[in-house]
Amino acid sequence: MTTSTAPVGVTPVRGRSPTARLLAAPAADLAAHVTTHGPLPVLGGPQLVALLEASGLAGRGGAGFPTWRKLADVPATATGSTVVVANGAEGEPASSKDAVLLADAPHLVLDGLVLAGTALGARELHLYAGAHALHAVRTALTERPGLRVTLTEAPDTFISGEESAVVRALAGGPAVPHDRTTRITRRGLGGAPTLVQNVETLAHLALAARHGAAWFRTVGPTDDPGTRLVTLSGDVAHPGVLEVASGTNLAALLRDAGTDPTTVRAVLVGGYHGAWVPGPELSRTELSVASLHRFGATPGAGVVHVLGVHRCGLTAAAEIATWLGEQSARQCGPCVNGLPTMAATLTRLARRSPDPELPREITRLAALVTGRGSCRHPDGTARMVASTLRAFGHDVSLHRQGRCEATPGQRR
Ligand code: SF4
Incomplete structure (x- = not known):
């Protein structure tokens, strides 16, 4: 299917900001993880949905769908038969944030998967990601012998992370999308109601469950709260993955990455399916749904690809x-x-x-x-x-x- 090299490749380099939560203190092992974040609470389905609605957490996989809505769409009557999938497939060449998260904080993602699975009474838990990202998860799972998570390698293609493609891949088929008229939350893997959540979304969920909705909202704008992982690439002095507050000004983001915004022709926000923000607009634009709307862009999966003034x-x-x-x-x-x-x-x-x-x-x-x-x-x-x-x-x-x-x- 792929015949040419992706125009952008990103080396995963971690950058930490004062507002970092997910990447604030990467834990080497489970004991350190529990020391840093505390024990994992247990929430029922309605409790978790209410928490997520109050927190305003939106999906970090690209579509930005309210997380609570997706959970609420899984029929309550399906308890015992549902499937929950942590989706870490990053076919987007300009994104490495999920791979960095899985490498630095695999237990946080597993916590989110366990919380969602417990709340929905899931019969199966899956984690789907690229081969490199799965390595850290495998190691993390050896520390949690009672936790059964099926790991599946995602092929390195752009569309392998689309949720119907994920379900097909987990069923042993090709990782290509299926008919979008069928809602996965109603009929997914093996015909069971299936929740597919991005790994960053699950990690935020794990923290919101511990600290509450009000805590989650202490960072970022009211209509787009929390932090988000961003992959900076292109003509920027310090490319890589960093965690910033939603609503961070784009010019400030570039300056923090060592790049003068006046040397930028435009920034592609949201990934290859995103939209361009022209250089002169960067100082007036924030990384939020509302601010990016006039350009037809969204934060998407947190891709910020920089095009210098010398490029066409x-x-x-x-x-x-x-x-x-x-x-x-x-x-x-x-x-x-x-x-x-x-x-x-x-x-x-x-x-x-x-x-x-x-x-x-x-x-x-x-x-x-x-x-x-x-x-x-x-x-x-x-x-x-x-x-x-x-x-x-x-x-x-x-x-x-x-x-x-x-x-x-x-x-x-
Ligand atoms: S499922 Fe159809 S629309 Fe989607 S990538 Fe494949 S060919 Fe294109």
Whole structure:
């Protein structure tokens, strides 16, 4: 399925901030973990749902869905037959935060998995992640012999972490998405109601259960509380994974990472399915749902990919769109035909084709693929491409005249 190298690769480097919770004190073993965080409480289903609703915790896997809603969607009558899955698959090349979390705080993720499983009366617990990330979990599980968690290796593909793909992979099938009309929370693994939660979400859940909803809300804005793990990549002095308060200003985030925001052309927020925030807007933009809304972006899985002023935004976006087009499962029309055509058209624009119809054609293709797949891969790809035309409007005009603002060494 994959034919080219991902445009971005991130070396997991930990950075800690004063507001860090998940990565504040990585515990080497279970005893240290319990000393740091205290014993794990036991909560019933309604209790956990109420706590999560009061805390305002939203999923950290990308979609940002309220965590309590997902739990509440698992039928209470399914007690004893449900399945809970900790999802640490990071097919997103610009993200390493789940791998860092599993390496630094595997017991926190396991705590969250146990809490959710206990509250739902789960019959099975699973953890699904890349091979490297599973190593630390395996070691952590040796310290908890009474805990039975099935570990499954996630293939290194962009769509392997989509929740219906996760269920198929756990069932021994290919890690590709399934029909999205079926709610996994009602009919998932083996036909059982299945809760798939991102590993960072579960780690936050484990802390909120210990310290309460009010404590969780002491950091971040009211409508998007808590901390979040961020993977900084691209043209930034100190790339890597760090934990910041939701609502952190993007310019401040870059300065803390040793990068002058005035040297940035744009930042891709939320990942390859995210949207671009232009450099001049960084000081007025926070890493929160509300602040990013005007750019069509969300914090997503915490990806912040930086494009320096010397780079061409159209070229960078075309490379990402091409890679995304190659990542589909090629099950649905939009992925077989639409995404490669959209990427090729954007590539022509990036290469300064004088064809005046290209921007209109890209917009048409983005609208055409949206909502037409079995999963959100076409929608996310179209979102990033549409955002490219908005964020780099000036570059679009220049390219149509055969010019590019990027320095000659970086031009294509
Ligand atoms: S929309 Fe694309 S990625 Fe999603 S299931 Fe269909 S072919 Fe696969």
